[in-house]
Structure formats: structure tokens, C-alpha cells
Amino acid sequence: MLAKLTNNFALLTLIGVALAWVYPPSMTWMTDGSIRIAGQPLLSVALGLIMLAMGLTLSFEDYRWLTELPKALIAGVALQFAVMPLAGFGIAWGLGLEEGLAVGLILVACCPGGTASNIVAYLARGNVALSVAMTMVSTFAAIALTPLLTGELAGTYVEIDRWNLLRNMVAIVLVPVLLGSLLNRLFPSVAERVSTFLPLIAVVLVILIVGGIVGGAKAQIAEHAGVLLLATLMLHAIGFALGYALARALGLGVQEARTISIEVGMQNSGLGSGLAKTPAFQAQFASATQAALAPVPAAISAVWHVLIGSILASWWRRKG
Numbered sequence: 001m002l003a004k005l006t007n008n009f010a011l012l013t014l015i016g017v018a019l020a021w022v023y024p025p026s027m028t029w030m031t032d033g034s035i036r037i038a039g040q041p042l043l044s045v046a047l048g049l050i051m052l053a054m055g056l057t058l059s060f061e062d063y064r065w066l067t068e069l070p071k072a073l074i075a076g077v078a079l080q081f082a083v084m085p086l087a088g089f090g091i092a093w094g095l096g097l098e099e100g101l102a103v104g105l106i107l108v109a110c111c112p113g114g115t116a117s118n119i120v121a122y123l124a125r126g127n128v129a130l131s132v133a134m135t136m137v138s139t140f141a142a143i144a145l146t147p148l149l150t151g152e153l154a155g156t157y158v159e160i161d162r163w164n165l166l167r168n169m170v171a172i173v174l175v176p177v178l179l180g181s182l183l184n185r186l187f188p189s190v191a192e193r194v195s196t197f198l199p200l201i202a203v204v205l206v207i208l209i210v211g212g213i214v215g216g217a218k219a220q221i222a223e224h225a226g227v228l229l230l231a232t233l234m235l236h237a238i239g240f241a242l243g244y245a246l247a248r249a250l251g252l253g254v255q256e257a258r259t260i261s262i263e264v265g266m267q268n269s270g271l272g273s274g275l276a277k278t279p280a281f282q283a284q285f286a287s288a289t290q291a292a293l294a295p296v297p298a299a300i301s302a303v304w305h306v307l308i309g310s311i312l313a314s315w316w317r318r319k320g
Contacts, residue, residue, distance in 0.1 A: 010310035016207035017214050017303055024215030031212030031277060031295075043212070046205045047274045048176040053198040054139070055180020056191050057132075072127070075250050076134045076260040079243055081145050083264055084109040087238045089153040091231050100285065100293025101224060103154045105231055108272035108298040110149040112138035116206065116306060117266040124313035126259035134263040139177065142268075143169045146275075164280045172274065206302065209270045213277070213299035220293050221300070232301040236308055240265030258316055266305045272298035 020027035029035060035042040088109025092102035113135045121131035147165035154160050184191040214221065221228060243264030247257035275281060276295035285291035 010306045012203065013207055013210065013303055013306045016211040020211035020215035021218060024218055027208060027211030027215040029212070030208045031216055031273075043209065043274050043277060044172060046209060047172045047271060050202050050205050050270060051139075051173050051176035052180045053202050054135070055177035055182075056184050057180075057195050057198060071250075072130055072247075072252055072256045072260070073133050073137060075247060075252065076130065076243075076256075076263055077137050077141060079246055079260060079264050080113060080134070080138050081110075081141065081149065083242045083246070084235070084239050084267065085149045085153055087235055087242075091234050091238075092157075095227055095231055097227065097231060098224070098290065098293065099157045099287075100290035101228060101231070101297055102157050103160075103285075104272075104276055104294040104297035105235065105301075106154040106157075107146075107150050107276055107294070108267050108269055108301050109235060110142075110146045110153070111268045111272045111275075111298075112142035112146070113263045113266055114206070114268035114270065116203070117262050117309070120266065120306075120309040120313045121259050121262050123310070124258050124262060124316040125255070126262060126316070127255050130256060130259045131263060134260070138263070139173055139268075143174050158284050158286075161280060161284060164278075165275065168275055168278055168280075172271065206270045209273060210299050210302040213273045213295050217292060217296045217299070220289075220296055224293070224296075228296065228300055232297055232304050236265050236267075236301060236305045239267075239305075240308055240312065258312075262309055262312070266309050267298075267301060269298045269302035269305065272301070 016027070029042070030046065031043045033041045033043070037045045085106070088106045091097075092105050097105065118131045118135055121127070143166070146169055147160075147162040150165060151160040151162040240261050244257050244261035247260040248254075252260070273295040276298060282291040282294065285294070
């Protein structure tokens with residue numbers, strides 16, 4: 001049952017977005033800040049839980065293995081933080097996006113890969129171990145690279161507070177992942193049993209976050225639908241295509257190239273939308289209207305990258 005649900009991630013995401021569009025309150029409770037746990041908005045807690053789930057699947061032996069840094073892993077992570085940020089900036093400039101949409105698109109382009117990519121890599125008969133390793137390494141690298149790249153590229157639109165973004169990355173990403181790994185070390189049998197449900201938990205939380213952003217920004221999405229859909233589609237299409245082509249150009253095998261294509265093309269959109277929704281990030285905009293637009297590209301990108309990834313996975317799976 002769990003496998004069936006996670007394997008239908010694209011369909012579930014579309015259902016969640018459709019529900020949020022028809023009846024926004026069904027999802028906006030996740031992202032509007034009305035619910036707080038221990039003083040923290042529910043959105044931040046949900047993002048932390050997703051990262052904690054990732055950490056629970058990792059042991060400290062996994063970290064030691066990464067010191068070997070095989071060629072495919074180095075190439076994949078390098079492409080992740082080269083192709084997508086530059087594509088995001090180029091698309092924002094080329095389409096003349098408004099300030100809020102441009103910053104939001106660049107921010108999600110500078111985010112690491114998400115856990116959904118591991119599911120898609122499995123379905124595509126890719127290298128799942130490489131996929132997990134890339135997600136893990138890009139997530140840790142993003143703690144520094146996401147604030148740095150976002151500041152440099154989106155700084156042409158608004159002045160980005162890199163240190164605040166870095167603090168959020170540490171709190172939302174680093175601490176929960178390391179805590180999950182520590183719990184895995186201390187309680188391995190419990191972590192193993194819980195890990196059975198982790199993909200489903202991650203899927204549900206991502207859908208709720210994406211739905212919440214879409215429901216909360218329904219008016220803005222309707223107003224900018226054409227350019228917004230085009231920009232996010234272009235971003236992920238470029239990521240998937242160049243991820244595969246450049247991996248092959250570097251001499252990597254078909255299985256590794258598929259995996260890198262998926263990892264580069266699929267961003268952690270939940271993290272991107274969550275960061276864009278933080279009060280400190282929103283305060284960087286002179287206009288409240290533009291601030292409200294910033295989380296929207298990440299929410300729409302979540303739909304596109306899951307759809308494209310699922311279609312590619314189905315095609316590649318049939319090819320063998």
C-alpha cells in the first residue's frame with residue numbers, strides 16, 4: 001500500500017493542488033502561520049520533519065562512505081548547483097519576470113534535490129544509491145550554497161540577507177538531518193521499522209506544503225498563470241535535459257546519467273517555498289504583493305518536476 005502511494009506521487013500531488021485550488025482552506029492551514037508548535041510555524045515544523053525523516057534513513061557509516069566521493073557523485077552535485085541556479089537566473093531575466101516571481105524562481109533553483117527524487121530514481125531503474133548520496137550531499141552543500149547562490153543571483157532584484165538564509169538552512173536542514181542520524185545510531189531497530197513509513201510521510205508533507213502555498217496564493221497564480229507555468233516548466237525541463245546530456249558527456253553510464261538527470265531536475269520545492277515564506281525573507285521586499293509572489297514558483301515547480309520525473313521514470317523503466 002505504501003509503495004503504491006509513493007509510486008503515484010505525481011497523481012497525488014495533482015489531486016492535492018486541485019483540492020487546494022477549489023477549496024484553499026483545506027490546505028492553507030499548513031502554511032498560513034495560524035498553527036504553531038513550540039512557538040514555531042507548522043510549515044517550519046513540517047520541513048524539519050521531512051529532513052528528520054531523511055536523517056533517520058542515514059547512518060554515520062553512510063557519511064564515512066561519502067569521503068570516497070566517486071566521480072558520478074562529484075559530477076552530479078556540481079551539475080545540481082551549476083545548471084539549475086544559472087537556468088533559474090537566465091529564465092527570470094529572459095522572461096522579464098516580476099521581482100517576486102524572479103526571486104522565488106531563483107531561490108528554488110538554488111535549493112538541493114528532494115527526497116522525491118529518490119523515489120523517481122528507483123522507478124526509473126536508476127542508481128538509487130547514487131540518488132540517495134546526491135540528495136544527502138546536495139542537502140548539506142546547500143546549507144552554504146543556497147544562501148550564497150541566491151544572494152548572488154537574486155541580489156540583482158532585491159538585497160538578500162544571506163546570513164538569515166544560512167541560519168534557516170541550519171535550523172531546517174542541518175539540525176534535523178543530524179538528529180535523525182543520531183536517532184538511527186542510538187535506536188537502529190526502531191529507525192528501521194519507522195523507515196518503512198518515511199517515504200509516505202515525506203510525500204504527504206510535501207503535498208500539504210505545496211497545496212498550502214497554491215491555495216494561499218490562488219489570486220496571484222491566476223493573475224500570472226501563463227508566465228509562471230512557462231518559467232517553472234522551462235526550469236525543470238532544462239534541468240532534466242542538461243543533467244542527462246552533461247552526465248553522458250562526462251563519460252558516465254546510462255544508469256548514472258538517468259539518476260543525475262532526475263537529481264538535477266527535481267528540486268526540494270517544499271524547502272524553497274518554506275524559505276520564501278519565512279517572515280525575514282518576506283521582509284526583504286519593498287512591496288507586500290511581490291513578497292507574496294516569492295513562494296509561488298516553488299509550489300508550481302513541485303508539480304512540474306514530479307510530473308516530468310514520473311513521465312521520464314515510466315519511459316526509462318520500459319526501456320530497461
